[in-house]
Amino acid sequence: MGALSLLPSCGKRETRIEAGDREQVLHIGNGTEPQDLDPHTITGDIEHHIVMALIEGLVSEAPDDLHPVPGIAESWDISADRTVYTFHLRQNARWSTGVPVTASDFVDSFERVLLPELASDYSYMLYPMKNAEAFNTGTLKDFKEVGAKALDAHTLQITLHSPTPYFLSLITNPAWYPVHIPTIKKYGGIADRANRWTLPGHFVGNGPFVLKEWKVNAFVRVQKNPDYWDAGAVKLNGIYFYPTENVDAEERAFRAGMLHITKDVPQTKIQVYQKEHPDLITAKPILSTYYYRFNVTHPPLNDKRVRRALAMAIDRDSICKNVARGGQVAAYNLTPPGIAGYTAKAQLPNDLSLAKNLLAEAGFPEGKNFPEVTILFNTHEGHKAIAETIQEMWRKNLGISVRLRNEEWKVFLDTTLKLNYDVARAAWGGDYVDPNTFLDLMVSGGGNNQTGWSNKEYDGLIEDAAKTGDMQKRFELFQQAEAILMDEVPLMPIYFYTRPTLIHHSVRNFFPTVLDNHPWKYVYLVPGED
């Protein structure tokens, strides 16, 4: 590890980032090869990072806390009942072909993302819009009945079926992005996933950058878009996104001056950097929770007392500090911190004697006669270490012995979906900054519930919250829902994720954010600071 102290050691040869600083070209690690760059079909943050350089939606995100700021819409009016939003688009917003971005571009784009044939994973992001769900599931055929209307070329009206207080935050998601329909049609069917409109030379966007190069497994390069409405404010001339999957290789590239920013940091080096180079590393919380599912259809886990006992009998701080070791935060509830105005009040008690009593009440004093239970996790060293730790904590604290089983990723997904497990590792990352993106998980029959747990009162609270326009009242409903969840514990929260990142000194206006999104138009580089 002593090699770390050699940090910017290169003497004469100009490194890639030094050249980048001079030319305002950012070099950033982006984790893995993007699957596609179509905003309506992408599902991961890898793709999201690149697409948000290329396309801008009605509203954008502020670089530091991601609050909605005017994007292609320069202003908007909201009706008194908060169900009708009227967006006024900029006169000078243009596609990279030079034609203006119009309200009907947005309407056509919403229609496309909702087409059942496109089978967009994130089409549900548009469901707050009136009739969007009916159109997306095929029960409604006429798109004219969906709540999106172009009043004139630069005025767009969106009607919601109920007030959705987080609506402006929701529409920063790429599913809400406009696409240039004529370009898509030029290269194939509008709902054809194999459509090649997203390749360099074909891609048409309206964002601060344009797609220049895409070499599979090597890099994606974007270049400043001179036709962007706010081009004067964009300081970077270009960005290279590198799909470096190996975190150790990425860290070496960072040390060699080949990357300004990394996607991740090797677990073994986080603490070294924090000690020796705290100026180069950040590890801020993101909206993501690591938890275990309990299969409530399998005895003894159908007994709430058993689930509570298990959930209380682990030392989360020790797991974060000694096993996960990336600055993670112990989680005693599902919704992570970082959502303005909402901090879950319901907290799982950290009470070992209570756990022991509950287990005894359930008929297993000191863990006697406890049936065989298995923890299932997908094959991964980190998950294994945590499962082993929890196995040991349960053995020591409750006197029960559980078995461990690992499965390859896709097999694991299949097993958990079919409820063929007792306890299974899980993780959830928020899609927008609102408790709903977490609490909605556990509604009865929800596709990502996967515990067999169902609770009428809980479902009712989530449904009521969706209809409530008053933020205060909504959050109160979510608090009640979270309280039910932490009383029933169909899942056992373990920790809230952090996003460890290495950032060179020359980078400005790149902030750690809770969704790990970084609006690129604000970022710039200061030469001579590495």
Added chain:
Amino acid sequence: MLRFVFQRLLQAIPVLFVIATVTFFMLRLAPGGPFDKEKRVRVEIIRNMEKHYGLDKPLFVQYLIQMKNLLRGDLGPSFKYPNRTVNELIADSFPVSLELGLDALMIALLLGVLSGIVASLRPNTATDYVPMAVAMLGICVPTFVVGPLLSNYFGLKLGWFNPGGWFFPSDRVLPALTLGFYFAAYISRLTRGGMLEILNQDFVRTARAKGASPSRVVLKHTLKGGLIPTISFLGPAVAGLLTGSFVVENIFDIPGLGRFFVTSAFNRDYTMVLGAVLFYAALILALNLVVDVLLVWLNPRLRFE
């Protein structure tokens, strides 16, 4: 000889057919599908996707369609990277693996054959033990240890090379060495064994008795026969080298074909797995043919039959 080559090419067709069939059905038997994700999407969406890719048809119909496309040389669209075809992904990444593989092969042959010959000339002396110990080390220490060591030392500490990436000609050096060392070690041991076997034969003794110089004994009398085990090993080894190494590509962040072999299986990218497997199989068949032709040339006791 032409007849031999032609026959072998004909035999390759049923072999590839069986490989394609087995791969196709094994993939479909594996639990999980290409559209399963951690964030589960609605069943309707998965149905629509399956329809889009023809996965809603009966399995046997899918198989027939796949085979028909294969006959036309069309490996189909990738499930994971929808805007690229498998043909394109292979065409993009194979040249990288090929280049790295050829560099590594040269290193492996140069180091391996030379040290093998040197070791075989004075068996059980220092000039035998030292290269053989190094070779044993080369076999035992895996590439995922050698790679990061080279990258850290020559890349970061000395700053002679980039620690990873594939942008400049100099970026080829460290990965080629990593991959080359590993194969050099095998080749060295095989060459030594093959050479020793020949060196102990009567005709070599005769040649020596007649006063042939040591270099003439090696080059003229021994080398051709001594290389036979090495050449046999090279067939599958070269196929492995040329199609890329997942580990080395991963360590040095190289955009080669190797990573597709592993990741496409994890992703259940049906078409990509099938394409990669068939490509690899065809390469092995072709290289084995080359090796067999070479062996007949090297070993007068063999005939093209």
